Amino acid sequence: MSLLILWLRERFRARLDVVGSVTVVARELGVNRNTAFGWARKAGLRSQRWRHPGRDEYERLRAIGVARRVAARQVGVNERTAKDWDWGVKKSGTTRTYADGRRAERRAIGERLSSVAASRHDGHRMA
Known part of the structure; x- marks a missing residue:
């Protein structure tokens, strides 16, 4: 070498x-x-997962009984992110993995609209 x-x-x-x-x-x-x-x-090494700088403070606030909405606002994160933290959800790209192992893939808006549009326009004319 x-x-x-x-x-x-x-x-x-x-x-x-x-x-x-x-x-x-x-x-x-x-x-x-x-x-x-x-x-x-x-070498037995791994990347360290990035952790939001406010996450420890958020968890401390929640442990003393502060409401999710208030704790999220104090550390500067969206309520949805706070809910994910409470539920143990891991996010990667467009996929959310829940603590029980379920996975939810978020599709692009265009994909959703095209599938909805296809179901509405399956040969019938809308009024």
Whole structure:
């Protein structure tokens, strides 16, 4: 293995400890993202999940009995986000994964409208 690759791998591990995101460190070092994930996996490391800076304060407020709406407003998040936090929902892209394992995919507005429009315009003329 070349010295450059060894140096990159060590630099990657050091930066990952600081940054916490495999993708971000790979981009910084100009390394293929999949290669970086392989290095992390072999080293027993993982990306750290980003956590909203107000989440701990929100959870503290909820634990002392503050209403969801009030706690959400105080930490600066949408009520829907606060509800997701309360219910243990994990969001990734357009998918919500609930604590019990159910998954809900959010479709694009155009997809929803086109399917509704198709059901309304199935050969009948609207008045």
